[in-house]
Amino acid sequence: MRGKEKCKALKKLRKQIAEENVIAYAVSECTFQGECKGTCPKCEAELRYLERELEVRRTMGKTVALVGLGVGLSTMTTGCLAVDIAENVVDRVSAFGASILDGTVADPELEGDVRVVDPDDDKNSTEDGIEGEVQNPGYSSEEDTSDWEGVIELEGDVAVPETDTEEDGES
Amino acid sequence: MEETKELRYPFVNAMKLRMEMDGAGITTLVGGMGCPLDCKWCINSYVKKKMHDEQQNFEWITIDELYEKVKEHNLYFLATGGGITFGGGESLLHASFIAAFARKYNNGWKYNIETSLNVPKTMLEEVLPFINEYIVDIKSMNPTIYQAYTGMNNEQVLENLEYLLKRVSPDKIRVKVPFIPEFNNESDQKESVGILKQMGIERIELFSYIK
Numbered sequence: 001m002r003g004k005e006k007c008k009a010l011k012k013l014r015k016q017i018a019e020e021n022v023i024a025y026a027v028s029e030c031t032f033q034g035e036c037k038g039t040c041p042k043c044e045a046e047l048r049y050l051e052r053e054l055e056v057r058r059t060m061g062k063t064v065a066l067v068g069l070g071v072g073l074s075t076m077t078t079g080c081l082a083v084d085i086a087e088n089v090v091d092r093v094s095a096f097g098a099s100i101l102d103g104t105v106a107d108p109e110l111e112g113d114v115r116v117v118d119p120d121d122d123k124n125s126t127e128d129g130i131e132g133e134v135q136n137p138g139y140s141s142e143e144d145t146s147d148w149e150g151v152i153e154l155e156g157d158v159a160v161p162e163t164d165t166e167e168d169g170e171s
Numbered sequence: 172m173e174e175t176k177e178l179r180y181p182f183v184n185a186m187k188l189r190m191e192m193d194g195a196g197i198t199t200l201v202g203g204m205g206c207p208l209d210c211k212w213c214i215n216s217y218v219k220k221k222m223h224d225e226q227q228n229f230e231w232i233t234i235d236e237l238y239e240k241v242k243e244h245n246l247y248f249l250a251t252g253g254g255i256t257f258g259g260g261e262s263l264l265h266a267s268f269i270a271a272f273a274r275k276y277n278n279g280w281k282y283n284i285e286t287s288l289n290v291p292k293t294m295l296e297e298v299l300p301f302i303n304e305y306i307v308d309i310k311s312m313n314p315t316i317y318q319a320y321t322g323m324n325n326e327q328v329l330e331n332l333e334y335l336l337k338r339v340s341p342d343k344i345r346v347k348v349p350f351i352p353e354f355n356n357e358s359d360q361k362e363s364v365g366i367l368k369q370m371g372i373e374r375i376e377l378f379s380y381i382k
Contacts, residue, residue: 006188010247017250038188044243051246067279069250151364151375 006038013069014046020065023053179231180268181205183218183260185240188247194283194304196253199241204229206260207289209322210310212351212380218260234272245280254280254303262286266294273301288331289323295331299338307332307346311355312363320354332370341373350379 011027018025025046032040054064181204189198204218213219217228232240241255248254257269262284273282281303288295288307309328311317317325335344348363350356364375 006190009190010188013247013250017246047244047246054246066246066249068252151377 003036003038007036007040007043010039010043011046014043014050016069017050017054017066020069021054021057023050025050178234178268178271180234180237180265180272181229182232182237182240183229187241187244189256193256193258193285193306194253194281196251196281197244197247198253198256198281198283199244199248200256200258200285201237201241203257203259203262203265205264206287207264207323208261208287210320211354212382214381215260234268234275237272238276245278248280252281254282256283256285256304256306258285261290263288263290263294263298266290266297270297270301273298287321288328288335289321289325290327290331292327292331292334295334302339303343305335305339305344307344309346309348309363309367311348311351311359312366313355313359316351316355316359320351332372336371341371344372345374345376346372347376347378350377352380352382 007030015025015027017023030036030040030042032042034040054066057064183202183204186200186202189200190196192198193200202215202218206213206215206219209219255272257265262269263286269282269284282298282301283304283306284298284302285306285308287310309332310320310325312325312329314325317323317328332344332346346367348360348367350360360377364377367375
């Protein structure tokens, strides 16, 4: 999820926080001129406003509702592919490309690049792997290696995705 | 608290507003210096350089200084069940700092780590009470491939992974199995996955390193 999609998700989340806590919050048109990185001074100002309002409520002894508001974060915008890693990936990925995979893990860096691994499809196999015995501390590598159920392949991923939002690297 | 004041973290950067990438909800990925591995395709190879080199782009910061850098999205963290993910480099090299940070800022944030697990078990033990999700880049379960790619053996990795499986719920462990150009192939990945599943790992992801 990048730029405007992220911005929309965050805006929706702020709106939820405001509604749950009966805070006046008017969603206005974004006028930010630069490249949208998911947040901007206006968005951050709205967040600070909500924090102040919530603090006022806390001070007054009112209950503040926050927990659980972001459930389904990955489906807050359309076009965001979400894939549940732990549960029944095969069935869910049949809806590839649609944003109907609720309550799941989304990787904004990997939009559209998730597919189920087909153990019989070795057209992408490389021949340059290093040979050697698989380390097996009491586990049989042969019994279960054909079972790819629940495993997904994330194409194009790297160990640490590139920074796509504000970065706080100043020293 | 006197002890925590002396702890410092080699802060590289903080990548913010990451959505369900490095743990649940909205997270900030905090990068730190240092790694025991020497991976050929490492995209953050600068973290391996010596930390006393003044030319390096990082700063030693305290627990409170890190909090100042990441607190701005507190509301998002609380609303989404998110928080801070420590990456690197090897996050567990700073286990004492992470544990102290999580202990001090036990404010509803979730704490996650990205790790190779190739560290002394004591480091893993230190953070165990505080970590919500372990994101493990396993490289390869084949020791020959692992050694060739990282310059290290993976005995400690396996020991730590087994330890982790005994101590935390499998849903808190996410293991990434890469395709490593010039070092492994899909068949190797498949064998690694099979072993990991037999060990009891439930959350496995395949991905590819970029050469």
